[in-house]
Amino acid sequence: MISSALVFLLWGVVCPAWAELRICNDTDLPHDVAVGYKQDGRWVSEGWWTVQPAACVTPISRDLQYRFYYFHARNPERTFRHDRLSFCTQPGLFTIGGDNDCETRGYDKTCFAKIDTGLGNKSFRQNLSSHSEPWREPAYLEPGTWGVPFTGExxxxxxxxxxQGGLQFCRFIGSGRVFTVVEDSxxxxxxxAALRRMTRATPVQIEGDWVGLYEDSVEMVLRSAKERAPSDEDRVLNLLQGDWYSExxxxxxxxxxxxxxxxxxxxxxxxxxxLSxxxxxxxxxxxxxxxxxxxxxGGTGLCYEIKEVTESVLDLVYLPRGTELRYLRQETGPDTPIR
Incomplete structure (x- = not known):
């Protein structure tokens, strides 16, 4: 009779341990899951798998060659807590190579969470509850949450x-300041998403909180940024667009x-x-x-009175000296290219 210890030993030889990445749904709602990982030196994202409560999916069924893998899980009644690490996705089933220029390639840019499988582990189980939380009203909707409330053009x-970090930031110019908004939680x-669709010089109404003031620049957390009707100042700025040279x-x-x-x-x-x-x-x-x-x-700001601006002429008066500066639009002047 073969001893139980020998049976256990033979089982270990004949049936090797599982090697895989498993993602298990330990919540009470179904989730769609996507993963991001490196394959042959290139980043790949893949999804979506629908995972029912108490079920698991195995997106990677081989030895885990790397310590870190990445995933995203979605359910309309849950909030996914990501780590600001973006991969390309699309609404239906997908396998996408590369994690850059998602939107220009026709994909969505989605933030994933990091899976730390530990050093030397060939298999790992990731539970959804560690990053999927019951949905609640985001704190950023409340004015004053992050700083001084602000609304302006x-x-x-x-x-x-x-x-550093690959985080996107967007900038606005208004009232003699640069407003900077960093893509974070x-x-x-x-x-x-709305800002990335905007074109340069679009007039906007911004609402949010000032979180930092540095000379002529302000760091903001935005609640909204909506296109608005052009003001008289916007129309003057539009006339200033283009190439100019001194008379x-x-x-x-x-x-x-x-x-x-x-x-x-x-x-x-x-x-x-x-310019403002x-x-x-x-x-x-x-x-x-x-x-x-x-x-x-961050240099010193200068003030000019705009005495005249047309399709071909720009007259500025430098203040406080009263020095008049006259410029002509490049199309009406010498042949020397400005660029």
């Missing part, structure tokens, strides 16, 4: 990726794109400035409109 500048994802010195040139001015001299780029068109500028009020320009690296 601005002009959309752009959205880009931060150098404080600002609703639908607000960022008295053709080497003195600049390009205005949205709320940014790229200055050049003799064809060489110099400074980049942010306002009915006042510092102690100057009542003449207007005024152009407030400040260096993008």
């Amino acid at each position: 601005a002009v959309f500048l752009d959205c880009s990726l931060m150098f 404080r600002t609703p994802p639908e607000v960022f 008295i010195d053709n080497n003195d040139q600049f390009t205005i794109l949205g709320s940014e001015r790229q200055n050049r001299y003799g064809g060489a780029s110099t400074s980049v400035e942010y 068109v306002m009915p006042f500028c510092g102690e100057f009020d009542g003449l207007g409109p005024f152009l407030y320009a400040w260096d993008s690296q």
Whole structure:
């Protein structure tokens, strides 16, 4: 008779241990699950699997070669607590290679949570309850949650990726300030989705909380950013768009794109400035409109009275000296290219 110990030993030889990543639904609601992982040196995202309560799915049924894997679980009655790590997804079944440029490739950008399988583990079980929580009204909907409540008009500048962490941030220009909003759990994802669809120089009404004030810049958490009807100042800014050169010195040139001015001299780029068109500028009020320009690296701001702006001519008066500066639009001037 074979001893129980020998049977156990033979079982271990004949039937090797399971090697897999299992995701189990220990909540009382069904979830759709997607995973992200590295395969042959390239990131891959895959889904969706529907996992019923008390059931599991095995999206990876092989040895786990890496310590970290990633997943997302969705149910309309639950909130998924992610780790701000984005992968590409789409509504139906998918297997997508690469985790960059999701929207430009026609996919959705979805934040995933990290699965730490530990060092050397060939298999791992991840429960949904660790990241799927009962839905509740987000705190960011309450004014003053993150800082000083603020509502005001601005002009959309752009959205880009931060150098560290791959977090997206978007910028607005308004009332002589740069408003910066970072894509994190404080600002609703639908607000960022709307911002990514905006074009440069779109007039917007923003509502949110000031969380940091630094010279001419403000960090904000947004509750909403909605396109609004252009104001008189917006219409003046729209006339300023394009390439200009000085009437008295053709080497003195600049390009205005949205709320940014790229200055050049003799064809060489110099400074980049942010621009606001306002009915006042510092102690100057009542003449207007005024152009407030400040260096993008935090330099001193300058005030100009906009004496005239047409399709071909821009007359500025530098304050407080009263120096008149006259510019002509590039299309009406010398053949020297401005770019």
